[in-house]
Amino acid sequence: xxxxxxxxxxxxxxxxxxxxxxxxIDVANERIEKFMLAEESVSDNFVPCDFHxxxxxLTWIAQNHLLTGNRFCEFGAGFGVAxxxxxxRGMESVGIEIESNLVDQASTLADxxxxxxxxxxxxxxxxxxxATTDLGREVENVDTSEGDIYEEIGLGLEEFDLFxxxxxxxxxxxxxxxxxxxxxxxxxxxSYRGRDGMHLLRKD
Ligand SMILES: C[S@@+](CC[C@H](N)C(=O)[O-])C[C@H]1O[C@@H](n2cnc3c(N)ncnc32)[C@H](O)[C@@H]1O
Numbered sequence: 001x002x003x004x005x006x007x008x009x010x011x012x013x014x015x016x017x018x019x020x021x022x023x024x025i026d027v028a029n030e031r032i033e034k035f036m037l038a039e040e041s042v043s044d045n046f047v048p049c050d051f052h053x054x055x056x057x058l059t060w061i062a063q064n065h066l067l068t069g070n071r072f073c074e075f076g077a078g079f080g081v082a083x084x085x086x087x088x089r090g091m092e093s094v095g096i097e098i099e100s101n102l103v104d105q106a107s108t109l110a111d112x113x114x115x116x117x118x119x120x121x122x123x124x125x126x127x128x129x130x131a132t133t134d135l136g137r138e139v140e141n142v143d144t145s146e147g148d149i150y151e152e153i154g155l156g157l158e159e160f161d162l163f164x165x166x167x168x169x170x171x172x173x174x175x176x177x178x179x180x181x182x183x184x185x186x187x188x189x190x191s192y193r194g195r196d197g198m199h200l201l202r203k204d
Contacts, residue, residue: 003180003189006066006200008057015056020088024113025051028081035079035105043099045141049166049192051081057190057198058085061162066202068186069161075124075175076142080106080117082164087117091162094153096124098143122149126157126182141168142175157182166192176201 017025032048061067072086077095079102087093087110095117097103103121110117123146150156160183165175172191179189180203189201 002204003176003201004204006188006202008060008198008200010197012056012060012198013053015059017052017055021055021085024084024088025055025081027113028079028084028109031105031109032079039101041101043102045076045143045168046078046099046102047166047168048078048081051085053198054082054164054190054192055085057200058089061188061190061200062089066188066200067161071155071160072162072164073124073155073157073160075163075165075178077106077119078102078166080109080119083117083119084110084113084115086162086164087115088113093117094155094160095119096122096149096153098123098146118153120149120153122146122152124148125178126150129178129181139168139171139174141171158184158187160184161187163187163189164191165189169194172199179203 070091072091072093074083074095077083077097080095083093083095095106100121103119106119125144127148167175183203185203187203191199193199
């Protein structure tokens, strides 16, 4: 099978956060709440994930030595919390987000927290990809119309070791197809699936 699932145990919910990660999550959650109340033009596609569970999954991945390198990319970064949490862990982290007001928020947080994560406004969907003919079923909550941003980043999909995505229900196949098609062998895709928690795939 080209994508190999790696089971993340439920016991990760007992993993403690470092004080720095706990602070980052608190600041981000407060900022997101204010932003959602104040901003009239919040994209319907933006919903934040469970950042505590995300940080616990990142710790579990590190504890189990599953990473083959140090580069991280968040597909659809929103406020960029996954990108910031991995940057805090010393990864070379990039967040890709299509909504410019969210990119501004994520970049401001990175500056305030003195983290070297970089956020880019554009699409994670590789240029020339046809969502319907190349990647199977249509997706409603991923913008497939814009060009990708990899040239501006200076790194291709195949140069990242860990990806994170929070797909809308039923749309995970699309993110998996982008990952399967473009990522390097042994790269990991972590995704948040709401009540079903965190899922991890390795490209074989
Ligand atoms: C469900 S939110 C998840 C945000 C963040 N990853 C998190 O877990 O909190 C999905 C995000 O993907 C963004 N998005 C949708 N299509 C995109 C695309 N083609 N390229 C980059 N971002 C996209 C949306 O604007 C939205 O902010």
